[in-house]
Amino acid sequence: MGEMFDITSARDAEFHMHTYARKQVMFVSGLGTRLYDDEGREYLDLVSGIGSVNLGHAHPAVAEAVARQMSRLVHVSNLYHVEHRTELAEELSALLGGGFKAFFCNSGAEACEGSIKLARRWGKANKGPEAVRIVTAERSFHGRTMAALAATGQPSKQEAFEPLPPGFVHVPFNDIDALDAVLDDTVCAVMLEVVQGEGGVYPADPAYLEAVRTLCDERAVLLVLDEVQSGFWRTGHAFAHQAYGIEPDVVALAKSLANGLPAGAVVARAEVADAFAPGDHGSTFGGTPLICAAARATIAALQAERLGENAIAVGAHLRAGLESLVACSDDVVEVRGTGLMLAAQLREPVAARVVDAGLAHGFVLNNIGAHTLRFLPPLACTATEADALCDILPTILAEVAE
Ligand SMILES: Cc1ncc(COP(=O)(O)O)c(C=O)c1O
DSSP: OOHHHHHHHHHHHHHSOSOOOOOSOOEEEEEBTEEEETTOOEEEESSHHHHTOTTOBTOHHHHHHHHHHHTTOOOOOTTSOOTTHHHHHHHHHHHTTSOEEEEEESSHHHHHHHHHHHHHHHHHHHTOTTOOEEEEETTOOOOSSHHHHHHSOOHHHHGGGOSOOSOEEEEOTTOHHHHHHHOSTTEEEEEEESEETTTTOEEOOHHHHHHHHHHHHHHTOEEEEEOTTTTTTTTSSSSGGGGTTOOOSEEEEOGGGGTTSSOEEEEEEHHHHTTOOTTSOOOSSTTOHHHHHHHHHHHHHHHHTTHHHHHHHHHHHHHHHHHHHHHHOSSEEEEEEETTEEEEEESSSOHHHHHHHHHHTTEEOEEETTTEEEEOOOTTOOHHHHHHHHHHHHHHHHHHHO
């Protein structure tokens, strides 16, 4: 660790609220799948800023778009028309198959909050004043703001902040009967992650998601998909639900929308989106020309570089490599996920120590809880890089076991 790390880490506790237990490293630059610390040491990044830099670090197309827009116009607010915002909304609609309208915000939690508000507004207008409840899944994660936290299906993250906004019902994920039992006239929306990310990388079963769509149609309930983590070709498709052949009514987006710049969006089918009227919802910073320029450059580059195809191919390769660890040792007991959104379940509760040991070997890893390693590399990750990870993991696991 360099001097810059020493000075910065020593002052962390004095000047920051203690909401994160930071790792013993300080990154100062990045390029593609690589990160560099304050001493110039190179690391292979398997986290992508928690799935937010799908295009890789310091991508020249995004850097250029931001630099150009930065010296032209950064922000005037949503009171005015600006460049890039409408173009981005049209591009997102096209990626979803057309007929969608966007509201831009700044983060995943805000995208979920906006989706919740839209669903309530739609429910009251279309079903009646009682239709305000939102059903979400146990183990889900929708963000840290109060309504997004209430939607989140993880009591450990909620209890300290009660009372939470009412009107949320949690049911077991991938259990259609449990959903069927709660979808009455007081429900306006079902909100699900297509692949539960923070909960441990659990994809929805295809038959489940299809049945959810059918049930929502039958009961006149909106299907809101939280693709904050699974979107932007992370699983191979522009959005993870596209592998399931179903269409959502509302999609919450953020993370990789602008390749690491703060950006979020609520994107809804036009008839649903039209439930919002002027004054219903807003954001000072959402949809600035700067962020929208970055998002457009991100989406264009992800498509031009065919990184969805790479996510499928290298994701399958990495998955096979991780599964071979299950076969040849009993340290790894299960591999889950799809595309380049994968997890390895460990037998022992050593995942955090594996992450720390990974840094010493030049690998930026991530754990969810004590037993789960999650892999979210930039989508340009190569088969060789996936092999490097699978080659080092047994060494790291052995070190940690000692
Ligand atoms: C599925 C999902 N929804 C919402 C969020 C919240 O996003 P943010 O941290 O940008 O508020 C996250 C963050 O991890 C997420 O994975």
